[in-house]
Amino acid sequence: MHQTARHAAVHHAPQGFIRKYVFSVDHKVIGIQYTVLSLVAVFVGMALSWAMRIHLAWPDAHIPLLGMISPNGAPGGLMTPEYYLSLMTMHGTIMAFFVLTAAPMAGYGNFMLPIQVGAADMAFPRLNMASFWTTLVGFVLACATFVIPDGPPLSGWTAYAPLSAVGPVAGPGQGWGQNLWGLSIVCFCIASLLGALNFIVTTLDLRTKGMKLSRLPLSTWGWFIDAWVSLLAFAVLLPTCLLLILDRLGGTSFFIPGGLVINDQMQPHSGGSPLLFQHLFWFFGHPEVYIIILPAFGIVSHIMPTFIRKPLVGGWKVVTFAEIAVGTLSFVVWGHHMFVSGMSPFMAMVFSVPTLLITIPSVIAVLVWVFSLYGAHLRFDTPLLFSLGFISLFISGGIGGFFLAQPSTDSYLHATSFVVGHFHFTMGLSAIFATFAGFYYWFPKMFGRMLNEKLGKLHFWLSFVLVYCVFMTMHLTGFAGAVRRYSALVDDFMIALIPANKFMTVAALLLGATQFIFLFNVIWSRFKGPKAGDNPWGATTLEWDTASPPPFDNFGGRQLTVYHGPMEYDGEASVMQTSPQPSVAGT
Amino acid sequence: MAGKIFALVVLLITLATAYCVIAHVWWMPVDISVHGPKIDHQIEETVLVAGLLFIAGQLVLAAFAFLYGHGGNRIKQIPGGAKPLIIFAFVLVGTEVVALSSIGAKAWGAVYFEAPDPASLKIDVQAGQFAYYFRYPGPDGKFGALHPDLINEGNQNYFGIDADHDADAKDDIVTAELAIPVDKPILLSLHSKDVGHSFYVRELRVQQDFVPGLNIPIHFTATHTGRFEIVCTQLCGLGHYNMKAYLSVLSQSDFEDWLKKQAAAQ
Amino acid sequence: MKMQFRIMALTLCVLALAVVFLRFTPAGAAATGQIVGTVKLDGQAPHQKPIDMSKDPACAQVRNGSIASQESVVVGANGGLANTVVYISQGLTGNEAAIQSQAASIDQKGCQYIPHVVAMNVGQHLTVLNSDKTAHNIHPQPNPTGGNAQWNKSQLAGSGPIDVSWANEEIAIPVKCNIHPWMRAYIAVIKGPFGMSNDTGSFKLDNVPPGTYTLTAWQETYGTQTQKVTVGTGKPSTTDFTFKAK
């Protein structure tokens, strides 16, 4: 007998700790599990970056703790070049995949999306559980590289072949470290694909009565579009990693050309193409940065109306279509990562055009956010502060894009710290700031308690200023030709930049320290924070139309009907009226 | 209050950034190549265009945060709604995009689409973990064939040339430093013997990856004498940070003397 | 507690005695012979190219002016061939395989290995030093089938010595530094007595019990030569090797 979507997950709340909190099929628990996983991952990744920053500014510094963690990679706490690159690789991998891709999409999306569309759970709860545990396995595999004798791989998160494909001869970490890395990414791909599938079906098929597509909250739109992008992108990264693993363990030569001589040893490969790897990887890799930023778009567009007390300019349509345009274009721009890679210079020009065009929808989104502030009534709670921070950072990051989108300018700036600053602004910190905005916004819903506003604001101000100190400086040293991925600055050029690096390091360490304010705030408020009502922010979407935290079936069996879109504010009155989506009022 | 602080912070950040860029606190080293000015010009164009967008964006954001940061005022909608914004984005950004890509295409084409001067000096460049080696054809103007199986760095046979049996290879001159005559077109053929590397000379405004399995030609002409760093910008392993060589641009006569000295040392 | 301490102390004493015993019996009790000889090169040594180290200025710093050249064939006065490892390839009974007590050592100075060839016993310790102002990576590449493991490790300027040893006989393990590709050393890991020819080509094997052996000389460029040699107590038996230049 067919079951309606509502009954699908509402047999009855599971009993017992294991079913309830560990192997739970409840999208809310899974969402929190994802969020916690990313929280752990982000602190791991951050710790790695501290070690790198310290080493760059004070190459002779002994970090005893590091020596304890890896007597091999950092004998006596003095970091070896290979260990620096290992840290760099794992910093990139953990941050890009297990933090930036996981938190805003799988974390909040899992928790909020079904509630926002008025469903009782995801379309496929068991699949949902499977994707979380697969992600966890991937994360464990990634961390396992630190404990194997050879250490983590050193070929960067892009794992360019043949360095990543030829095996241990290429250097320390290129043995089992690289294998585990590949397996970890395979796991992550599978998890993301299952997740994306779940998000799409839930959004299309499990909307409650009246929740037309035009009435979806903008965060739901963000996740929905993002799900499509990841569905296609990860479906290509998966085979790429499989082929890489085949090259490493199966002796094939997909990515390894003939006649390679490493350490005076002829390699037993022939006929492969390193460029094939780059094409496959970046076909995933460029959409990946939008996979990371689209949920951020959605979250900020979702949060802002609540705190500016008016709808976004152009309603849901403009932002949403901008997001769709960005998502679509993201699949035809990958070549701009390969301008100097030996790809035909003609192709370089071909790829540069859509790359520049993609700025148009991005600019439209930014204009919408900025000009929505016009004549608004800003309520500077922490979520809005982080949203504004996101806008500022995204503008700054986007600007860097103009330089890297053109082959001629990129040929000077490619692989300089300008690029590092650029992608930290765009896919790194914009996304993180939006994630923080979402965290401060939804924490009351997730745990039923408010976060401390004073600490939250402090967290914002320090983070905002320090982020600029670190990564704007990186842009600037990039102009001077500072090459990225150097474990020590030995060139005449780089030595001149050590003072700048000292400045960045100090700022980065302070930035790291700031995050402990956040961590403390989370832990303290989780237990001691003031109780949050159902709708502490005066928001309109469905997640605020139920208890905090919501009951097992999200609405306690209530059958909701939605009468209007998420941004119905009585904009003209001097006292701002808001009406929740289920109420007939605001229509 | 918070709005005012936010506006102030954003303003300061914008000004500081603008100052650093305009005052060239950290900036490109002086260019020494014929094609370089085109790239520099393109970068300055972009700094202007993007810079204006940056300042405008940040300042408008700051202004709104400043103006509407305190309660009580009536909600106002921006006149005209989203249309003007969309039109603005398409027209302004669109024209900038077109302008940049068309001018940029010129600069790029000048570097990559111009055929190398047939009279240019051909030099063979091999990258390997973690050093560059350069090969001059010698008096006969011919490069000897490469035999990867003969590569033995311990005996300094970096290229795997067979000097005993190969007539063309006998007079090849292999060096660890790239010396070129000033004002003479140079044609490099880049190939890697192991993994991906890159050839980056900041002053030359040249950056080109080595792709294993490919021979990638690049050509340029240096206009100033001096000694400059060639560094690797493609992650190639533990020695990446220390993978470099020196480019010395010499007067024609100095270059010939240098080449003689190197030939003697083979 | 006290009991345990006693037992521990006792064991330690026994172990110490055992070590001393093992160390001195072969040399002390059973009288042993000696093999001496010279290794010569017949013909013209190949040209040893000077090495251009301009890639890393730190190398030149330490060398203060001296130009390095490759060391694949080092010929001293009257054709003496240096860096040749001489060892007993057949006839060992096993009880003479006493491990050298003090660790061998190899230094990285002026971006060259000093010495160029190291001979050491199986299980003997090797101390790797870095006297340069730059980082090196030590990358021994034993024969994959030989049972010794390949490894690759950086040693920064001013970081402590690295201590290594090999469990299987292998003559000889090439060692390279990828950061300075010209750097090349060989480590000969040998069971039993061995000698190494100096600039004049002369070598010496001590503590060889009387008996008949096959003596092998190995040189990185010219490969190996073998000779039968009979060792008695008293006056050292002499064996000379001559490699033909290619």
Added chain:
Amino acid sequence: MSQSAVAVSQHEVLMEASPYGIDKKKLGMWVFIVSDACTFAAFLFAYGYMRIGAPLWGTPFGPSSVLNGMVMTAVLLTSSFTMLAAVRAAQTATKAETNKWLGLTMLLGVIFASLHLREWFKLIAEGWRLFYNPTGGAPQFGATFFSVTGLHLTHVVSGVIAIAFVARGFYRGRYDQSHVETVGLYWHFVDLVWMFVFPLMYLMNAH
């Protein structure tokens, strides 16, 4: 009025209509198919890239292999029809009828797989490996052939297993005809992919 129609209408009472009017299982399968198609596309792209780049490409398939491939294709196509029959039966006829057709589909799937494996063993016996080409051409032939067809074979085998589960569930009344339809969808996709793999991997490599 068919069961699924009933299901959809019930869905409508409480929920916003799905824009495609299909239930979540089938929609999920469609979405999966989209992404899986990308995965296959990536593999085939790699194959094309390798093949174009290779100076000398091995073409090991003689008439017998091509014939074998033809038979495999025929088998798989037939299995699609039996699957159609199974779905029809699930909607209209008895459980026994349905399981008969599902069983037939599984049988054909197994035949396909065994014929395929026979081809593999033949090649392996001839010395073809993931990394080795006995005819001296590009080693990529083995790599691409075994990986692409291997991927497809995995899909066929997992499809057979899936059908077995569905058949069992359907017979015990735990699953309804929409499950049969969904697994049918998957089976047709596997069939469709083969329509790309066969000409590209077999016909193009026949001498």
